[in-house]
Amino acid sequence: MTHAAPPTLPSIDFINTQATLQDFSEAVTLLFEPAPPIVKHLYAKRPYPTYSALIDETSDFLATPDKNLTLEEQLDVINAHPRIGAAKANLSALSLIEQGYTPADAAKKVDETATPSTDDAVTQATLKRLNEEYEAKYGFKFVVFVNGRPRSVIIPVMEERIANSTKEQEMKTAMTDMVLIARDRLKKLNVA
Template identity: 45%
Template sequence: MRELPGELTVADLAELFEGRTRFVERLATEPDPLVRARTLVHELPLDEKREVLDAHPAIGQRKGLSRHSAAEQGADIDPAVLAELHRLNADYEARHGFRFVVFVNRRPKTEILEVLRERIDNPTELELETALDELVSIARDRWVRA
C-alpha cells in the first residue's frame, strides 16, 4: 500500500475522482491533496458538489467505466440485483438531485442494495455530505491500493 502523496496532478486526481471537475483542478493546487480533499469537498458550492458526485458512474453501470470503477464494481451481478440497483439509483437521483455514491470495492451488490435502501429516504443535506465523504474514501482507497 502506498502512502498518501504530497502532491498530485490534475490528471492523477481526475483518474481517482472519475473526471476533470472544478474540484479536481482546485485540489491539484493543494499540498497533500488527498488529505485536503476531505475538508475541501464540503466547502464547495452546491453546484460543484453535484458536479463531482455526478462525475462518478452509477452503481451497477456496465458501460463506459474507468478501469477503477470496472474493477470495483465487478463483472458478475445477478440480473435481478442489477435491475433493482438501476431502479433505486433512478429513485435516489430523482429524490436528491445527484448521483448515489458509496464505497463499493470488495462489497457484494446485495449489501450495496441495502445501503441504498437505507439512505434513499435520508434528508438531502445529509445525503449530500455522506456521498461526498464516500467519494473521498473511494479516491483515497484507489491511491493506496494502486
C-alpha cells in the first residue's frame, strides 16, 4: 500500500512574497476547502505575520458576509465543505481524518476501499438522509466543526438544527464553524 505524504503548508513568507494565486489557493484550500471568494479576499490582503493571522482575517471577513459577499458567493463558501459522511473520493486528506477515517484509510488511494473507523451502515444511511433534508430546507450543505466526535454523535446535532434553526442562523453557524475547522487544521499541521 502506498501512503501519501501528509499535507503541508508552505512558509508564511512564501505565501506573502512569492506565491502565485494558484500557490496561495492551494494553501488556503488546505485550511478552508476550495472556496474562491475567501482565496480572492485573502490574497488581496497579504501580507500576514502568521497563518493564525490569515485565519483571523477570514473570521473578520466572514463575520459580516452580507457586507463582503454576494449571496451566491456565501453559498459557494459554505458548499466548499464536503457533506458529513461523503464518499472518500470527494474528501480532502484532512476531511477524511475529521470525518472518522483512520490515518491508514485516509492515506489509501481513492480507488481502494476505506471504512470509517467508528461508523456503521445505519449511521451512513441516517447521515445521507439528514444531509438531504438539511439541503432541501436551507439550500446549502450542513457544516459543523466535528472536533473529533464520531459521526454518530453529529446525527442529533443535525436533527436539532433542521428542526429549530433558520436559514440565516445556519449560514452564520456554517461560516463560524468553517473558521473553527481551519484553526483546528492549522494546529494539526503544526503551523503558527
